[in-house]
Amino acid sequence: MIGKNLSHDSATRHVTGQARYIDDLPEPRDLLHALPLASAHAHARILHIDVDAALDVPGVLAVLTEADIPGENACSPVGWGEPLFAEGVVHCVGQYIGVVIGESVAACRAGLSAVRVEYEPLPAILDVHAAIEKESYFGEPAVLSRGDVDAELERAPLRFSGEVDTGGQDHFYLETQAALAVPGENGTMHVFSSTQHPSEVQEKIADILNVGRHLIVVTCPRMGGAFGGKESQAAQPAAMVALAASQTGRPVKIRYDRKTDMCQTGKRHPYHSKFEAGADKDGRLLALKVESFADTGWSPDLSRAIISRTLFHLDNAYFIPALRFTGRIARTNNVSHTAFRGFGGPQGVIVIEEILSRLAELLRVDPAAVRRLNYYGDAPRGMSPFGQRLKDVRATRIHDSLIDSSGYRGRREEIERFNRESSWTKRGIGFSPVKFGISFTKKEYNQAGAYILVYADGTVQLNHGGTEMGQGLHTKMLAIAAHTLGVPLDRIRMMDTATDKVPNTSATAASSGSDLNGEAVRRACEKLRERLRPVAAWLLGIVPDEGDGLVFEDGEIWLPGNPAARTTFQEVAKAAYDARVQLSATGYYRTPGIHFDPSAGVGNPFHYFAYGAAVTEIEVNGLTGEYRIRRADILHDVGDSLVPSIDKGQVEGAYVQGVGWLTMEELVWDEMGRLLTHGASTYNVPAIGDAPVDFRVSLLPDAGQEGVVYKSKAVGEPPFMLGISAIVALRHAIGAFSSTPSQVELRLPATPEAVLRAVDMARGNPAPAATKA
């Protein structure tokens, strides 16, 4: 069952419309609805909240604010700095002030528009540059350093510096935030939440209601996409309905419309980075200094962990002898930016990739060759900036293999020929690699549990702590269980993720869902199988020693070489029940050997690293700046794939999402801090024509990863960064508009407008400075 292409475990339900998301669940009797009341100002004192008119609206039951919270008014994943509802001051447009509860969504809307909030506006900091100027930060800088970087820069034959700015990115999961709270007896509450982190939702609700966590059950049936956006920020809508349900004694549902979702939830952090680099004449990096600033928004949320991951990935796959990386999380009056696939890693990787692209342009050499020169390798080039010795570095192997299989060199020549002959249409080809550290940087998250129940008819229920958001985690867990227990997939039922099955679970995030939960599931299944083995031996009338040789596979149990010794899992389960053998088991796993000391900047934060690389070919229209990806080739390392069809899907989806971040997805705020691109009509995520026309993804063969469940590897986030190859390709194409080789100046996101500016610049025709906000 391991290593086979499988459909997503819900695929049939997806294509028939039977898969239920929160808003599709049968509605309980007496259901109420809720909508959040949010700040209209980026920074203001709340002078007065007048809810009288709202309460007069027929169907409106209540408007709850911080005063109505029985427990702690707190909803931060890190335990500080974020109340659920504003306390006297609002810090961004869209910050929650309260929640309107009504008999219908319509009543809530009417109620919402009848609430009058009086504000006294205060000065606001609306972007990272303003924050830097005002020195507005949370906490102290995070630093990674090695060697005497200033001296090495001084000594380097080639020195250059620059800046890299990247924009934010809306998650644009297709299913918006949603939750349903159903109050039970005796102060209990069952909350259905579209969340990556049911245990945290449970914790926040318990604290807000001032009750023990045992009274709260949080269930996540599935999510219609999440991408990090439902890691910490699904808690607020869930907390609102739980609070409303506890106050009214009735079930309450909330579902954001797209505008509410986009205006009130955090996004990928926009970044500003500055660098100074030194290299030798061949293009080998000798020293690098980078300062990165993340627009964190108004509350810390997960930003500290995010900036650390940025620092951990500023080297990407490259050995840099001397370096100093500094990261700061800038406090602004924006929504609180949050986890998004890659968790700060992409904002680091793009910086070093830009540096190498610019270096290649300076040296007038193939940017892929410059990358190859700089990879980590054997000692002394095997030491990460944080003192973790890298084992089994696969960068060069993947590089060479992909350069070959994609026909990179020949195509590059072909393209240059094409570009000489074509004046308005230019093509470019770009290569970029990724190395990504796997493990939560928060140590206690690196544990997981599973709980498996076998019934006397041989059917199985499978519970684990991870959530399903489309990434195929459940499918992988089913494959592991089917393989380990030796039962067919259709005899195993995946249960909804729920906090009453596995306690104290981690967020399904950091690409670690299948590593952690998979090993827990495997261990639980192994326990059960080993309990069943003597039962089977007894049933088959063979001696216990021979039982060791029994094979459990696809619902049957047999002894190789003994055709008579064959029975079924079902019979053995029944026999085990009759013999009073326990038929349920838990499994537990914690990642061994990881530690990190943030003050010293050293440790072993990652269990291992995932690798991959992409080659993208793009065509640019020099008249309009429009472009189109003609072909993309990817070679990605997922270890021994648990389910190749799922892994391939992750790689493809991540790549396109990465391309979207760097090209067409542009967030625009006005001068009051209000988001202008708050709908599908103004915020462009890639459509089918933006994905590569010719898309070839392969998984690295012979790639088993020791120490991970069935030698597999995490896949969710790393390939996101392969989208950077599209920018490398764009730079190549844009450079071709210039008569002399020169530096390309391409702003990110590289919208058609940004590309046209760069083309005009390359053609020696610079556009006037951007007037656009």
Added chain:
Amino acid sequence: MNRFHFWVNDRLIEVEDEPPTTTLLHFLRERLRLTGTKEGCAEGDCGACTVVYLDATGPLGPRFRAINSCLVLLPMMRDRRVYTVEGLSSGDALHPAQQALLNHFGSQCGFCTPGVVMSMFEATYRLDLDADFKLEDQMCGNLCRCTGYRPIREAVAEVAGTRPRDRFLEMLQQAKADPPCSEDPLGSYETSHGSFYAPCSFEALFDLLSNEPRASFVCGGTDVGLAVTMHAGGRPPGTSREAGSESSLPCLVSLEDLPGMKKLQKSEAGFVFGASLPLTDLEEATATDLPPVSRMLRYFAARQIKHRGTIGGNLCNASPIGDLAPVLLALGATCILRDRARRREVPIEDFFVDYRETALAEGEILEAIRIPHIPGDGRAASYKVSKRRELDISSVSASFFVRTDANEKVTEARLAYGGMAATPARAKLAEATLLGKRWSTSTVEAAAKALDSDFEPIDDLRASAWYRRTVAANLLRGFFLETREERLPRLSARPSGTIEPESPRTDVEG
């Protein structure tokens, strides 16, 4: 009448006293509890709500149309057969569209999937999906945040045009255009929340208009539907989905069923297209004869919108970024207007009076548009530039018509733009620089310069004034290059659809 019926998945559904502004999506999910159809945006831009209906009223024959149920007002589906994702499989047997998506591992989170399936369902019965760009056009209205589209692309290519011999094909082949007028020529649906009329005779229409001062027109409803959902979506935070819209749109009058309003006519004098003709039909009908029209429509919204959106709605909306207007301006179209007493024909330029204002008088409708043939010595093409090629609003759109004599002197020129001014407009100064000059690089350069005086474009979230200005001039340059070999560049030859100044491998100087 305060009731009507329609079919959902071949089940007869009686609707009674439901507000006329209830969307089909809302009705499916909240009343019928068919929750397979999803809401992802409520503005026609994501496709999660895609359903299909069988339409036998168009001039090109019966067809399935994939539409955004979030923008469809329920009474528009009166007497129609609607299919949702729940209605495709037969017992355990999946529909080929569903099976193909499954086989190609085309769903991850599954939230876009019902919509994707429904667009693929339409594709299964289409016989004209013979090129990659057409498959993209078929699917570009379905955003998927998870898959990266490769499996969707492969799945749709597998089923497109396969037309299995199933109950749906039977339905399609048996479908007949409705009898011209039913017993109630007003097609009335009057409820306590407001009314919806779909008159099937002009007499009934004009009678209604003289009695009903609050009447507002609707045709495909893609714009009107948006006004309803955005209102309900709290866009100015406010009133409700069910209740709020009744006050703003108390009386809707649909122009869809009026006789002749979907006509498609070609004669010596040119083409006449009825104002209620869906844009997909217009796109298909103009592919060979009027490539500037079909080429613009390739990058107009997405198929689900074009199936409902109409010529009349696009023009009467008078949006500065309406994409048909520049094409019609360039091609010298005229608008045929009609009220109770008479018909009049006005040149398209005179139709757009001001920002979102047209020449339509009170009680007057746009009945049709007339487009003259493009003469043999004419060159014409249309372009649309936006942040995302598909399913996006124009940053700039342009359509050009230039005619030259035997000496290549320009005898007629119409350069029309959208997104450059408060209304779609011609660049009169630039046109003037062309007239009488030889059609050459330097003439085009002079015209491109003159554009600067023609327009004062603005900065907004889609594009800067600089970009609009630069692209406006470059499109004209590109038009010159593009039409050197082919006077009416066709979409099929230029599948990227956007401007392609040179065919690959030919050496062209800049």
